[in-house]
Amino acid sequence: MRMSKFTFRLFATGLAACALSACDKPTPPPGGGGTEEAEVTVEKCRAQISARQEELKAEGVDVASWSIHDAAQMVEPALADRQTPSTYKQYDGKYRPLTNHPGCTVENLYYDKSNTGGTTPYVNGNNDGKWTGRSDFGGPNAATGFLDGDKARIEGYPCAAKEYTQNAEDTTKPIVILVHGNSTRPHTWEKFLLPAGTGINATVEKVQFNPDATQRVQLAEALIENHYRVIAVDMRTDLIAAVDPTANSSTENAAGNIDHGWSTPILQSLVKAVMKNNPGRKVALVGHSLGVTVVRDALRRMYVEYADGKPDAVNPFPQLSHVILGSGANHGVSTFDAGLCTANLTMRGTIVCEMGSRSNYVQTYFHKPLNGPKDLFATPCADGDYAFGKTGQCGGNVVKYLTITMTDIQQGANYQDYYVSEAASRINMPGCVENKLTTLNDYDTSGYFNKGFIANHFGSLRSDAGLKLAMDFLAK
Template sequence: MDVRRTRLASSSALGRVLLAAAALLPLSACPGGGGGGSPDAAPSAPDAASTAPDATPGAPDATPLSACAMAMQNAPTGASAPSFQDALPTATVNTWDSATIPTAGDANYPGGKYRTLEADGNGDIHPGCSTAGLSYTPATITDYPCAAKEYPFPNGVSEDTGKPIVLLIHGNSDSPAEWEAFLHPDPTSVTPPFDTEARDQLAELLPAAGYRTIAVDLRIDLVDDPGGTTGNVSKNIDHGWATPIAQRFIKQVIIANPNRKISLIGFSLGSTIVRDALRRLFVQFQDGDWDINVFSRVQDVILASGGHHGVSSYNSLCGTFTTMNGTAACEFGQRNTYTQVAFHEPLNGPALTGAGEPFGGWYETPCADGDYAFGVRDACGDNEVEYTTVTMMDLNDGQQQDEFVSEHASRLYPDACADNVLNTLNDFDTSGYFFNGLLRNHFGGVRSNASHTVIMNALAD
């Protein structure tokens, strides 16, 4: 295993995002295959020294600042810091009829809006918040009415309460199965062949290491969009569907475990779901609607193959489909010609990179320095959150090998505040999970042995 680590200055369809348009996309079917794209030149970041300048000449025992804290010293605050309130509106109607293709701008269509776990004017709650029809026994979490799956500890292993509780947020058109071992029924039917024995995945590895592990289930099986060639045939979800469920999930686990920290792992769409849910929970704290600062309770944020700066399917789907496969794409932007889209504005914040450089924003790693989040100082409850990203490297000529994101798309900024890890071209998912390994490079971000090593090491730090 050869894992290349990079700082930013060096260098479900999404998660499966938007599989409905898979035929429109030049997906690679083998490791290292990839569509073209402009090279992701690494942006320059603010200078990050390892020590602080002396505030007072001769002052005794000046406390050194971390590289991240130094990098964040020029971050905007007050009137110069843009809003981090919701970019998406809140749905006034939570459900759709599953048959009608919505017209663009239909005020009653809930796609592209935050659905609510509270009843709307018709008495309907978010249709994805349900435990009906599950093939597993749902986790019991006080005041959390939606679905989640808790993984058992293997024989001889019990929970290590000194470790954080790990919460898993899956990608698009997917379920908690994404985190689980998978054995293809005919592994030698393809070249190269799939695994002939099921490899342990995070659902098995984490409990074996003593981590209590719970995966949210965003219930793509309950998507209420119409299907067909002009609809949402792959049951894609957008952030308006996913974030409210993940937000309640994270909140109630924190409340139910007052003396524990949590660590969050998101894959693909799940990466930006994690970030959006944390942002909304911080808004609740800032607005006085929750007495817990979420960032005081988070130890790690680990994000695999995330679309923080665009996805490959934006041009194909945004504006073409009015169902959630279209609204999800519009929330990401285009990966190799990225310009910040409205949904990303409160997540990424204003640009810290210079003109002509790939976009990176000041808000992308809240509380990595233990102080700054979304334009607010002293925002972290004296807690430093550790950020890690992992995705497949691009080719040296800039061709992007992950079927949906790229090196730049998946990174977090500033460079001193996140450990942005690049897997090699051989670190794809060898299990054949998801349509005969259709997106094996993308899923390698969370299902390859290399990524398992990165994730387990990040949790142990």
């Protein structure tokens, strides 16, 4: 087998990384705990679905009547005007239709080659003016030779996304859509290098490191070199300050946090447009952090539209190939335990309310239609048949699911990832999903995002081990 230069580098570094991260199976965390999960096969997944249904039946849970529609707390507001700082309480926490969504815009994109006069004009497709530009956040990015790309132009999709230039596309491979997390933008998926002499800001996650002496390939570069077509959605977190209060008070959202009401409709529109414009192609979704539940929620809402018989609806599951979920809050997040849900009324608080407690998780109104009872709905079409309580929903297509998160220092009690944990990220459907762990040494050493502030959290998809897990899984 002939390897590209990147494939060889990744293979070589991956061998060393797997020695640490046990790429073939979850690693029991220090202090005990952890279990080796059942092999993922169609037969094992169907057996798990059947067993879970019987278990719920014995407990008196009516799966057939379990609603998969939007939670009442999140139903679209019947308002025509766009959100402003004075109306944020009417919008935050609710799904926004794209017709008046302040984040659904392609104005002033830092990666738009035609943007020559905006506040963040195109320079090299990297400088967003904040995380990768300002020195107080670790910029400007000292990496060189940035991956070429431009504003995505996709019929039927009115919002922002970055499409990377692919000169040798392999059309037998799925189109990959990358979904970033809170506060960030498409550069989440790209190489980053702190300027020489910049100190790191990673003590909060119990790691110390010298930023990479040389730039390191990330997922966007790896995918392009391996001939995938790659599109990264842009939730326009640069616009949050214009709609959420930013004064120094209990309602501030200066970091640009977004909730599912803001982000899900944007991704939903992108996935729908890509699938409709490429009817013969499979599509894969990769999400990080908030992007994990945004991916899953967008697929749920697309399916609900289809199940409800909405005109022009698309059932995504017959066309979906892979779902890769890094450091996701599928069952809680640490900032809920810090009280942010009730202390902050902007999207910085509503997103935390939607995700629930990491340390004492109770299913939230957001997770209820998404996960279903005991995660029964969390891997739709993993068996090629069953989705959201019904059989025959997948067109015979088997969807592959992978979660990646960092092992706990002490399972259930001590976590190195600032936001999530093994239990928070894991999807509890053995036989239907691969839940993979990386070790405490598999963090992002590039210094990305506020000088490496949450380097462990980004490690699921920005460390060598996490990158190898994702690339290997896509090749299945």
